[in-house]
Amino acid sequence: MTTFAELPSGFADKVLSAQTTFRSVMDAMARPGSVHCIASASGTPPGVMRGTAAIALTLFDHDTPLWLDPRMAQAPEVEKWLKFHTSAPIVSDSSICSFALIGNAAELPALDQFSFGSNEYPDRSTTLILQVESLREGLAFELSGPGIDGTTVLQATIEPLDLFARLAINATLFPRGIDVVLVADDAVVAIPRTTRLVAEGD
Amino acid sequence: MNAPTYNFAYLDEQTKRMIRRAILKAIAIPGYQVPFASREMPMPYGWGTGGVQVTAAILGRDDVLKVIDQGSDDTTNAISIRKFFAKTAGVATTTSTTDATVIQTRHRIPEGALHAGQVLVYQVPIPEPLRFLEPRETETRRMHALGEYGLMHVKLYEDIARFGHIATAYAYPVKVNARYVMDPSPTPKFDNPKMDNCAALQLFGAGREKRIYAIPPHTSVVSLDFEDHPFTRYRFDAPCALCGAGDSYLDEIVTDDKGSRMFVCSDTDYCETRQSQGHRGSESAAPHKERAHG
């Protein structure tokens, strides 16, 4: 059994690390498709990337129910670390979670398993935090939407391969929808519900 | 006694997390007002508590903060808010629009174009653009949900029928990303076009009404109008008496009790920068008579 003393650490400087992490995520959300680096360092439980850990320490607390993909949910260190550092309740019902952490793309449920919010309160939706292989190289995704001057190209290696096809549901549902934060190590890219895939290629 | 101690940028971390989550949703749903559990701040509601909470939630050690009220860095409330952050967050402050990374504003958008990487934080008194047409939150929320904005067009058209013009001079409603009708805060409608396709991120905080909303960079912002009555900007037709600018929004300064007045830039940084570049107006020493009409 792991004791708290053996748990990976949180932020050394909670206040300033949370601020810089938030600014990276905010800039990412404001400029979809652009890559932002999370500089703050904390310990990471197994299977959780540095960027994901920093986002958790910055945005999660007892007001944000979390859903973990089965592989993470089965790693007791992940749950212990999250609970100890963020106090966020971990839920098994994905439709009520504020954030969902996905480390293993194969375990990403259909998006309608999460909350899209309502037309009156579209903000009451799940934000998906999806760990991917790379946000620097891979396929080219040409994106458009608010936050993008014309179009922008994201080069990334993302699983599931059909992520953007699945996210097309955002266009139909708007203002309801799912916002996604992609994490690869310390790099983050946001794909809010307003972002559209224009083209995809090598 | 419980001696007060305060966190970096005043707000406690739990409050910041809550506001930060609201900001992310606001950016993801441009123009939609995200409810948030606004806190009592050490300045009165209505004096910028929403803007202050947003600024406090985003501000970091490396930021350079500018605060304006009525376009000016020197108005008393702007000074008060700037001092609050200089004291609680120890951040650098500036009056330069170009140098600032975060600009908190009340009632104006700076004249010069904002650049990527900047955040403009608006103080908002009544975030609901439909509030004066329908006082009930339950109703206005439904109207936004359905994108049902006919009432707003009816109101604007009634103005035209009565006055020959749309009689809204400030807080002129806009449509964001072709979906949400949004209150731009009580900026003069002269400023509305600056919101469209702006390179900076625009965040809006309404403390008393507990709402945060946003316009991401490069987002379409259209002032509501009619084909036969297109949106027009208003500016007094005169150059600035101090810097000669012919494109800036002007303050009217009454200089005596005989009707003399002069017009100067409302954006003091814009005006001072122009003056330092050698631009001159009809000059400040002798106030000139107002022209026949504007």
Add this chain to the structure above:
Amino acid sequence: MYVAVKGGERAIENAHRLLAHERRGDRDVPEVSLAQISEQLSLGVDRVMTEGSLYDRELASLAIKQARGDMIEAIFLVRAFRATLPRFGATEPVDTGRMQVRRRISSTFKDIPGGQILGPTFDYTHRLLDPQLAEGFAPELPATSDAPAGAMPRVTDILGRDGLIESSPRPDDDAPVGDLTREPLSFPADRDLRLQNLARADEGFLLALGYSSQRGYGRTHPFAGEIRLGEVEVEFLAEDVGFAVPLGSITLTECQMVNQFKGSATEGPCFTRGYGLAFGHCERKVMSMALVDRSLRARELGEEVLAPSQDEEFVMSHSDNVQATGFVEHLKLPHYVDFQSELGLLRKLRQEFAEAEASPPLREAAE
């Protein structure tokens, strides 16, 4: 000469210095102490604690002193401080049935188990200015007797035993209690949130609304079932210890209104309830609160919402005096940019009007 609003920073500093000077008043007069405020202006302190939503007599006294006796300003100071306090959790619900009662009256029965206890009240005083008090004097010590031994059941509990009053709505123990300082309010709001809003609400606002309901704007036929003042124990359930830890006792005023009865095909007729609770001794506040609480239950009780006191959006959106005073007083801030925009529009409309007047045929053509 154009004088910009330069020097604002010094003006603010000087204004604050002047304020401190005026607050002190004549320096030959001894400075008032927090203990004096707490002890001798105690009802003011109670109001600041109630509407400031923080039970701390010393801080409330400081706020009153700092605010120069301006109650809303003092409430604001306390609220702003409260907003920065960390939260450890919620206490167990206090049991006012076990209150150490100092005052307790009912207008619905001549006598009640435990008796009517007048306690410290302005009621039945003749409102004559007292010259003796102006000079300062030591009042007689109060008459005392042993604390009543028997239980002091609430009047509503007595009515409830016979089913004459609706049972107090009892939510499931695990149901979270709303907190409008942590969750943004949305409508319709449940009674927990409404009561929290009313507890923090401006006394004058609730007084006027309650009064309006008595005068026919949404009548509720109220009786003051019981008003009680006294001390109750506060306990906190510490999860790691596993039992409730006593934190101390606080003074509360509670009012239970007994109102107009209801009934339906499935339910026998019975009286309905309105509830008021406040920190310290705030009798006017809890009575007004109970009246408004009952009015706001209109929707739940199937009554038509016609009067302001029944309209939860209206009441809850305007009851908070810290919000209200901020927005009313913000009109003092400069608005000249917007005013200039209006002025420009008005000048244009007037010019067009004048031109139309001057050339009538054109106007006809335009029409």
